[in-house]
Amino acid sequence: MSGSGNASLEGKALREFVSEAEEILDQLLTDLADLFDQRSSLDSDAEVDPDLVNRVFRSAHSLKGLAGMFGLDAIGDLAHHLEDVLDGLRLGRIEMDSPAVSLLESVVLLLVSLLEGVGDPDREAAARETASAKIEELRSALQEAPAEEEGFSNLSIDPQLLRALTEYEEHRLRESIRRGRHLSLVDSVFEMVSFEEGLAELSAAIREVGEVVSTLPSPGDSPERQIRFSLLVATQISVDQLRTRLELPNTTVQSVLVPAEPQDTPEDPSPSEQATQAPVPPETDPLPSAETPPSSGESDGAVAEGEAKSPDIASLRSISGTVRVDIAKLDELMNLVGELVIQRAAIEEIASKLAREALTTHIGQELTKANRLLDRKLKELQAGVLEVRMVPLRQVFEKLSRVVRRLRRDLDKDVALEFSGADTELDKLIVEQLVDPLMHIVRNAVDHAIEPEEERATCGKPRQGMIHIEASQRGNYVLVEVRDDGRGLDPTLIRARAEEMDLVDPSEVLSEKEIFDLLFLPGFSTRSEVSETSGRGVGMDVVRSNLTSLGGIVELRSDLGRGTAVTLTLPITLAIIRALVVVVGDHRYAIPLNSVLETLLIADGEIQRSEGREILNLRGQPLLLRRLSEELEIEETERPQKQYVVVLGLGDLRLGLVVDRIAGQQDAVIKPIRGPIQQIRGIAGATELGDQGAVLVLDIASLVEDAVRRKECA
Amino acid sequence: MSQLDTATDPAASDTPAPAPRDWQALARSTARGAEELEQDVVLELLCFRLADGTYALPVERVREIVRLRPVTRVPRVPEAILGAVALRGEIVLVVDLRVRLGLARPEATREARLIVLHGADDRVAALLVDAVRDVLRVSEESLQSPQDSSGGFVRELALRGDDFVSIVDVDRVLDFDAE
Numbered sequence: 001m002s003g004s005g006n007a008s009l010e011g012k013a014l015r016e017f018v019s020e021a022e023e024i025l026d027q028l029l030t031d032l033a034d035l036f037d038q039r040s041s042l043d044s045d046a047e048v049d050p051d052l053v054n055r056v057f058r059s060a061h062s063l064k065g066l067a068g069m070f071g072l073d074a075i076g077d078l079a080h081h082l083e084d085v086l087d088g089l090r091l092g093r094i095e096m097d098s099p100a101v102s103l104l105e106s107v108v109l110l111l112v113s114l115l116e117g118v119g120d121p122d123r124e125a126a127a128r129e130t131a132s133a134k135i136e137e138l139r140s141a142l143q144e145a146p147a148e149e150e151g152f153s154n155l156s157i158d159p160q161l162l163r164a165l166t167e168y169e170e171h172r173l174r175e176s177i178r179r180g181r182h183l184s185l186v187d188s189v190f191e192m193v194s195f196e197e198g199l200a201e202l203s204a205a206i207r208e209v210g211e212v213v214s215t216l217p218s219p220g221d222s223p224e225r226q227i228r229f230s231l232l233v234a235t236q237i238s239v240d241q242l243r244t245r246l247e248l249p250n251t252t253v254q255s256v257l258v259p260a261e262p263q264d265t266p267e268d269p270s271p272s273e274q275a276t277q278a279p280v281p282p283e284t285d286p287l288p289s290a291e292t293p294p295s296s297g298e299s300d301g302a303v304a305e306g307e308a309k310s311p312d313i314a315s316l317r318s319i320s321g322t323v324r325v326d327i328a329k330l331d332e333l334m335n336l337v338g339e340l341v342i343q344r345a346a347i348e349e350i351a352s353k354l355a356r357e358a359l360t361t362h363i364g365q366e367l368t369k370a371n372r373l374l375d376r377k378l379k380e381l382q383a384g385v386l387e388v389r390m391v392p393l394r395q396v397f398e399k400l401s402r403v404v405r406r407l408r409r410d411l412d413k414d415v416a417l418e419f420s421g422a423d424t425e426l427d428k429l430i431v432e433q434l435v436d437p438l439m440h441i442v443r444n445a446v447d448h449a450i451e452p453e454e455e456r457a458t459c460g461k462p463r464q465g466m467i468h469i470e471a472s473q474r475g476n477y478v479l480v481e482v483r484d485d486g487r488g489l490d491p492t493l494i495r496a497r498a499e500e501m502d503l504v505d506p507s508e509v510l511s512e513k514e515i516f517d518l519l520f521l522p523g524f525s526t527r528s529e530v531s532e533t534s535g536r537g538v539g540m541d542v543v544r545s546n547l548t549s550l551g552g553i554v555e556l557r558s559d560l561g562r563g564t565a566v567t568l569t570l571p572i573t574l575a576i577i578r579a580l581v582v583v584v585g586d587h588r589y590a591i592p593l594n595s596v597l598e599t600l601l602i603a604d605g606e607i608q609r610s611e612g613r614e615i616l617n618l619r620g621q622p623l624l625l626r627r628l629s630e631e632l633e634i635e636e637t638e639r640p641q642k643q644y645v646v647v648l649g650l651g652d653l654r655l656g657l658v659v660d661r662i663a664g665q666q667d668a669v670i671k672p673i674r675g676p677i678q679q680i681r682g683i684a685g686a687t688e689l690g691d692q693g694a695v696l697v698l699d700i701a702s703l704v705e706d707a708v709r710r711k712e713c714a
Numbered sequence: 715m716s717q718l719d720t721a722t723d724p725a726a727s728d729t730p731a732p733a734p735r736d737w738q739a740l741a742r743s744t745a746r747g748a749e750e751l752e753q754d755v756v757l758e759l760l761c762f763r764l765a766d767g768t769y770a771l772p773v774e775r776v777r778e779i780v781r782l783r784p785v786t787r788v789p790r791v792p793e794a795i796l797g798a799v800a801l802r803g804e805i806v807l808v809v810d811l812r813v814r815l816g817l818a819r820p821e822a823t824r825e826a827r828l829i830v831l832h833g834a835d836d837r838v839a840a841l842l843v844d845a846v847r848d849v850l851r852v853s854e855e856s857l858q859s860p861q862d863s864s865g866g867f868v869r870e871l872a873l874r875g876d877d878f879v880s881i882v883d884v885d886r887v888l889d890f891d892a893e
């Protein structure tokens with residue numbers, strides 16, 4: 001076994017493998033889900049999109065090659081067998097309805113779990129066993145392979161061209177004949193310099209009305225300048241219709257099929273007699289491999305098949321045109337930019353010193369000017385690095401849509417998922433941590449909120465339930481809202497349940513919002529009775545804590561009988577924040593500006609007291625105050641006459657933080673504090689601010705939570 | 715050749731050694747130059763001053779040595795953690811080694827240095843010491859145990875000339891969870 005080989009793999013290369021493999025598996029799962037959908041929505045004889053089957057096949061093939069390069073046998077073997085089954089599917093050797101198809105998804109899911117175990121020898125060993133069991137299943141599925149054998153006697157195609165077809169293309173050709181499609185040979189001559197665009201354009205135009213079965217290159221009339229492509233095409237529309245549709249220069253469209261009942265046509269012993277009709281010049285070999293320029297990779301299945309036989313490296317190259325970057329490297333870059341900003345501040349200091357001296361005034365001014373330009377470029381650089389970290393939410397939404405499809409099958413509920421704003425971008429780190437909470441919310445919606453069809457019908461709702469996910473950007477925040485048109489939440493039921501659990505005193509007056517807030521309390525949610533009657537609440541405490549750790553908030557609105565909306569508000573990036581710098585005694589602290597609602601200047605006399613706690617009358621509402629000096633155990637010097645209150649908002653919670661002074665706003669890169677103590681309650685991290693060294697960034701979520709909890713205890 | 719030489723027997727350092735053998739080893743290690751030491755397991759120690767004693771830690775744990783710079787106070791941490799410093803974009807906690815070892819709190823002088831350790835996140839730290847001296851090469855076999863290790867942070871002693879150097883157990887120093 002390759003256990004020792006795995007151990008010697010470099011961590012970096014392995015990480016790259018995992019991230020690339022994840023991408024492939026993601027695509028595989030999406031495509032498979034589409035495949036299942038198509039198969040179940042179409043009548044049994046209808047055909048699934050051959051491009052889709054091809055794509056699935058190619059994904060499996062890429063994964064096999066990739067795993068092979070890294071010596072990961074378990075994954076490689078499994079992918080190899082998956083590829084075999086998929087190959088059988090796309091060549092028509094295996095029926096779409098056979099057990100092999102239902103196996104596919106389970107195989108891919110197994111691959112996902114194998115991937116998670118990469119690097120862990122114990123899990124890898126266990127994985128190898130599960131993998132070989134799965135392979136056995138796949139093997140037995142493979143055995144039921146009905147052979148198809150039929151000549152192409154009724155086609156007026158150059159036999160040389162026919163011989164050049166791959167097995168897959170032959171299968172597609174047969175399939176098209178069987179379905180009575182119109183077959184034609186589209187012959188087009190392109191200028192050598194621009195043939196890729198031209199061919200892609202032509203193929204795309206054909207795909208709108210049919211399928212390109214094969215694309216074969218041959219030299220044009222003037223071989224050094226031109227290239228000819230013969231496209232074997234199957235369409236629903238007639239050949240004449242196709243001809244008028246395409247209307248391209250240097251292109252001819254010829255019918256190659258006598259469409260009248262192909263089975264009844266007597267077998268023609270020599271199709272070569274019709275060869276003169278074929279547009280491919282018979283004196284030239286249809287595949288003059290030595291002279292043919294490299295064919296365009298994206299053109300179609302013919303080329304893909306060719307690639308499949310070339311070394312695996314070639315197919316890997318085509319997976320993605322983008323550069324994969326470890327997020328840690330981007331963090332390093334960000335750090336460097338941060339240091340540059342600090343260095344620039346030092347230069348500014350020198351410049352102003354020079355400007356103050358009579359002898360060097362001029363140089364000082366010049367330096368200031370140059371430094372200002374440097375500043376502008378630095379800001380651009382900073383923005384550029386930030387931008388690289390941003391990824392669209394689309395990938396998360398697609399994952400969610402897969403989950404909904406699976407739930408729809410498992411729960412037998414008719415639910416549609418719609419999303420908008422999928423191009424909204426967020427920091428990669430945030431996007432990754434957003435998947436689980438969103439999954440939770442969507443699962444809840446399908447499982448609990450959307451009523452069974454009959455119930456919906458009696459309420460006068462459309463039978464199909466609807467979940468809508470919408471993302472939008474608001475300044476430095478992104479809002480993600482999940483809305484359903486299900487049964488909504490019943491505040492009376494939630495309240496009754498909360499009283500039963502002693503979470504609320506029966507005499508306490510609660511607003512509807514406060515009642516919904518109870519759903520976020522840990523423990524409340526685990527009661528299944530509640531989640532069934534109220535329609536929601538499973539794991540909402542987890543959702544809230546996930547969001548809080550991202551510096552975001554979660555809010556919930558509901559209309560009984562009409563539906564529920566959960567809104568997640570997230571900062572666009574964790575890397576750089578706008579911070580309010582406050583001063584207590586000799587110490588400076590940074591507060592993320594996104595949790596600051598307003599700042600107030602108050603006189604000591606304005607602070608009122610109730611049961612030992614300090615409160616402020618903020619436009620008629622009581623605002624609980626906390627002194628930052630007490631929260632952080634800073635020895636208080638003399639209390640100044642005037643003090644500042646920073647009003648913090650965390651969801652619906654409000655807290656006034658009393659500080660001595662406000663020193664202004666600044667962009668700050670939040671960094672973890674490294675050292676023997678890993679978690680310091682109330683501190684989110686630290687940042688380097690100019691010449692002030694490390695400045696601690698306050699963790700507003702924990703400060704507010706602590707303050708409110710103490711209020712409850714009091 | 716050294717099979718019969720008890721002083722170079724790798725097992726020797728694990729068991730309490732009888733005095734005469736240690737004397738031989740010590741005599742040899744002080745008499746010979748560093749090159750001749752190669753056949754033994756050589757330990758490189760960074761020596762530093764703390765209160766009135768000389769202490770040391772293995773060189774391979776040291777990432778860099780920097781001058782003392784402004785330390786930001788950090789709330790809700792043990793007393794021995796002086797605060798946090800910014801080191802080229804990184805924020806690292808500072809452990810005041812005098813306080814950690816139960817010595818008197820130092821008056822920071824111009825010689826004070828931060829010894830920055832490297833490792834995973836929780837193994838990184840900047841140790842505040844009074845002054846950094848030099849690197850000492852000793853053979854592992856020459857190390858001795860302090861008779862009384864009740865302090866817990868010094869488990870071994872090395873000899874530099876006639877003076878003992880206390881080797882600080884870095885992992886213990888950084889383990890605040892135990893308290």
